[in-house]
Amino acid sequence: MQSRSIDEQEFLAGYDAAQYRKPSFSVDLAIFTVCEDRLNVLLVKRSEHPAMGRWALPGGFIDPLRDSTIESCALRTLLLKTGVSPPYLEQLKTYGSKDRDPRDWTATTVYFALMASDQVTLQGNQKEVRWAPIHGDSVDVKLAFDHRLILADAVERLRSKLEYTHIAVHLLPEEFTLPELQKVYEIILQVPLDKSSFRRRVGQADMLEEIGGKLRDGVGRPAQLYRFKHYEKQTFFPRSMSRYAR
């Protein structure tokens, strides 16, 4: 913290934050997992007005007394719904307007999280929390507020990031095989990939390390197990502008 002048200390002592009209501020989460050959997003059924009974992305209002940062609010909400801290959490975007919630001028900062389906135990009544499969860029049910738009943005970001980063590993358990990883890419990008090229790319990125054992599938040759090397840098760019440098 920076030092403050006497003058500034006096100003702060007389400052009353409550006197200004402020928007309501919440955090919402787009939590993704892959299971049963589909990309899924976590939805909760709203138990209160407004939009009671409708499915929505999980979220909650910032509690200035409990949450020290926006991200810690996101983590708190996430733990509440899934029982885990996610391996990957990233801020997506903030949506705010006077119209998106009938109660008030609201803003919501949306995070998107990736997790392996086997790590999650959904908290609470199963009729109120569920994984919903993504078709195209949304789900089949109607969502509350502007959550359909938010979800579409989140799916777009996920697809886009798959193109140039390694985040897909966070959708798999600790140990996984390359065919499994490739499958995740194919499921999310909705396109079949060439095995050889895929492996070459993953190899060049140098993000995975072999594990001694092997996984045996039902049929065919067993596949090598790998583990994600936790790297500082997460991106690998195939070709980019700065490589024009001479």
Add this chain to the structure above:
Amino acid sequence: MQSRSIDEQEFLAGYDAAQYRKPSFSVDLAIFTVCEDRLNVLLVKRSEHPAMGRWALPGGFIDPLRDSTIESCALRTLLLKTGVSPPYLEQLKTYGSKDRDPRDWTATTVYFALMASDQVTLQGNQKEVRWAPIHGDSVDVKLAFDHRLILADAVERLRSKLEYTHIAVHLLPEEFTLPELQKVYEIILQVPLDKSSFRRRVGQADMLEEIGGKLRDGVGRPAQLYRFKHYEKQTFFPRSMSRYAR
């Protein structure tokens, strides 16, 4: 707007948004331009507590009565400081914590804007608003609050987006030459680029159209003038994962 049940209407009638404790919510701007062979960011000197007298990114609190969206608040603030609506405005990120402002738990959504230096007339006292040159990932003066961190994020995003998008055209006037565009890239990325490769890339992207006339420089052969074609898609990706598709 969705239709509401009688029940929900009653709920809303009894809802008092003011009863909940909320964070303060503001919008800040990282406004960039290139002039005199440098990347510059717009700073304002704070005229009020806290951090009075210190330079900061321009911004202001959301006014729920005037601003219908966060972006319209950003545009209003921008017009106030620069007198123009920028050719490029993009949401960067939202920063929120209990510590970043001594007054209150605050959140700020930061936008970043690009504009041509000749289009701007700084509003207000010149001692209170100025372009500050970027050195590395920040400016030489000490900034208020967490604005140094925010600025570093904005500069990083700008550099990163230059690698795979066309946004640099928004830092130039309506009409410009390819050597001028290349110079912008070199100034921001801080690396010399090969002329031939640069032109090939720009050509492939098919974003520019020639203008009949020519620009005459002080010395040497005059350069062809171009204008940016306003495209729907803004990105051109050199090589990406989905091209593994067969």
Add this chain to the structure above:
DNA sequence: GAAATAGTGTCTATCAGACATTATGGC
């Protein structure tokens, strides 16, 4: 051995980077 899947090898068209060459202006 057949089936199935994992994993490797190789060929080729493409293309980024490097650099040489030509073009067009002022003096």
Add this chain to the structure above:
DNA sequence: GCCATAATGTCTGATAGACACTATTTC
């Protein structure tokens, strides 16, 4: 002509995409 800068041409090493081939398991 000379200088300076714009613009184009060309060569080459690297590599993505395609696909054939080998390897290892179960039955």
